[in-house]
Amino acid sequence: MKQQQLNQIADRLEAKLAEHKIYCRVVGGRSNDFGLSMVLQPANGINPDKVFAARNIIKLAMRSDKINIAQHGALIEVLAVSGYSGNAVYLSDLIGQYGQLGQYHAVCGLRDDGQALAINLASPQTPHAMISGTTGSGKTVLAQSIITSVTHLNRPHTLGIVVLDPKGGDERFLKNISHHLLMPVATTPDEQFMALERVVQTMLERGNGNAMPRIVVYCDELADTALAGGKAALDLLSRIAARGRSAGINIIGATQNPSSKSLPEDLRRNLPLRIVGKVGNATEAKMASGISNCGAELLGGKGTFICVVNGTIQRFQGALPDIDISNPCKLPEWPKRGAYTHDGPVAMSHAKPLQINPPVMSQPVNSSPANNVSMSSDITIQTVISAMLKLKTEGKPVNRSTVLTTMNKPTGGAHWRQLTALWDTAIAQFQAI
Numbered sequence: 214m215k216q217q218q219l220n221q222i223a224d225r226l227e228a229k230l231a232e233h234k235i236y237c238r239v240v241g242g243r244s245n246d247f248g249l250s251m252v253l254q255p256a257n258g259i260n261p262d263k264v265f266a267a268r269n270i271i272k273l274a275m276r277s278d279k280i281n282i283a284q285h286g287a288l289i290e291v292l293a294v295s296g297y298s299g300n301a302v303y304l305s306d307l308i309g310q311y312g313q314l315g316q317y318h319a320v321c322g323l324r325d326d327g328q329a330l331a332i333n334l335a336s337p338q339t340p341h342a343m344i345s346g347t348t349g350s351g352k353t354v355l356a357q358s359i360i361t362s363v364t365h366l367n368r369p370h371t372l373g374i375v376v377l378d379p380k381g382g383d384e385r386f387l388k389n390i391s392h393h394l395l396m397p398v399a400t401t402p403d404e405q406f407m408a409l410e411r412v413v414q415t416m417l418e419r420g421n422g423n424a425m426p427r428i429v430v431y432c433d434e435l436a437d438t439a440l441a442g443g444k445a446a447l448d449l450l451s452r453i454a455a456r457g458r459s460a461g462i463n464i465i466g467a468t469q470n471p472s473s474k475s476l477p478e479d480l481r482r483n484l485p486l487r488i489v490g491k492v493g494n495a496t497e498a499k500m501a502s503g504i505s506n507c508g509a510e511l512l513g514g515k516g517t518f519i520c521v522v523n524g525t526i527q528r529f530q531g532a533l534p535d536i537d538i539s540n541p542c543k544l545p546e547w548p549k550r551g552a553y554t555h556d557g558p559v560a561m562s563h564a565k566p567l568q569i570n571p572p573v574m575s576q577p578v579n580s581s582p583a584n585n586v587s588m589s590s591d592i593t594i595q596t597v598i599s600a601m602l603k604l605k606t607e608g609k610p611v612n613r614s615t616v617l618t619t620m621n622k623p624t625g626g627a628h629w630r631q632l633t634a635l636w637d638t639a640i641a642q643f644q645a646i
């Protein structure tokens with residue numbers, strides 16, 4: 214593994230732990246056939262037990278399912294036994310490519326051609342989505358990534374979320390989007406009915422006018438909600454699906470059972486974005502996707518999906534929602550390192566001008582020829598601030614030329630333009646450290 218990759222993982226590990234106030238510094242790292250090891254030095258006052266308890270965070274940061282943690286005196290070694298887990302795709306990595314994301318874009322995952330797949334909730338083509346697949350196919354995880362990414366990019370006054378989930382919802386996810394939740398999670402049929410009624414009321418009050426904040430109604434078990442809530446709940450859902458778009462209201466529904474027996478045809482018809490994971494057979498695949506021969510019965514599960522809009526099919530691996538947006542990390546005094554900077558909502562949401570005509574669903578996140586993938590993933594707020602901190606530590610002047618030179622980039626052309634686009638935000642964050 215190259216030094217640069219090791220540094221990236223070290224930075225990510227420090228940043229992820231810092232998000233949870235477990236401030237540590239990576240003081241060594243190596244990779245060999247056995248795995249990838251990082252040696253952590255906890256900051257003063259940080260109990261090593263906290264690092265041991267943060268196993269799941271470390272797994273996410275090191276992209277590995279198998280972690281060993283051992284203490285050697287004051288240092289702690291974390292070993293990712295199996296290295297990278299091959300298929301996993303992480304939202305934080307994809308959002309790193311956000312250069313082209315418009316306001317209400319949500320990141321779904323990684324397409325087969327290596328581009329990130331984003332959907333545009335403000336597009337007339339993709340106002341409402343139905344995610345289908347057998348149990349364990351990854352519907353809930355995908356919906357969480359979609360919601361997490363769009364909340365990450367939009368502050369609560371521009372986006373609100375309503376969650377209907379008979380299972381009560383995943384605690385970590387709900388905490389993450391707590392600032393955007395418009396009401397407590399609706400769990401029982403009564404609560405779900407009342408939640409839907411409030412959404413319909415808002416829709417009627419808005420008409421086609423004031424559509425702020427955009428509201429995303431995430432219904433994790435669409436067919437169950439329909440079944441338990443009966444015709445009244447179905448009517449409300451159908452009305453939102455039919456008229457919500459112009460009032461700035463979206464539905465994202467997940468279901469194991471997308472058949473017309475569970476969901477009436479008028480509701481299904483108004484859920485034009487179909488995302489389909491592993492299903493039992495070709496008939497179910499057709500029922501879920503709305504088109505014949507989509508091939509969803511051949512998918513392997515574990516977050517592999519196809520996305521179908523207007524008859525076009527896009528295969529992708531759903532992203533794992535590894536971003537913490539509920540607790541934008543406060544930058545600690547020590548140690549001053551770029552790795553502790555965090556592209557929280559402030560940096561991401563409105564730092565860039567919003568696109569007036571955002572790309573449609575199937576366009577890759579990085580589609581501009583002047584903004585190729587490697588470049589935009591290299592020059593991010595985080596990497597720029599890292600370079601600034603390095604310059605500051607070395608007592609050198611911090612300006613665009615020195616930053617680009619520190620990043621081993623040419624000091625002109627597209628790199629210069631890209632740095633310029635990030636400059637004001639980066640300087641503001643750098644000065645706040």
Ligand SMILES: Nc1ncnc2c1ncn2[C@@H]1O[C@H](COP(=O)(O)OP(=O)(O)OP(=O)(O)O)[C@@H](O)[C@H]1O
Nearest residue numbers: 347348349350351352353354469515516531532533
């Ligand atoms: N994108 C993904 N990448 C890797 N693993 C995944 C992904 N999505 C889901 N998984 C794995 O599959 C498990 C089940 O996912 P999830 O809970 O989303 O399934 P589901 O389709 O919602 O199932 P159910 O219908 O029973 O609610 C997860 O706990 C995770 O281990």
Ligand SMILES: [Mg+2]
Nearest residue numbers: 352353354433
């Ligand atoms: Mg589920």
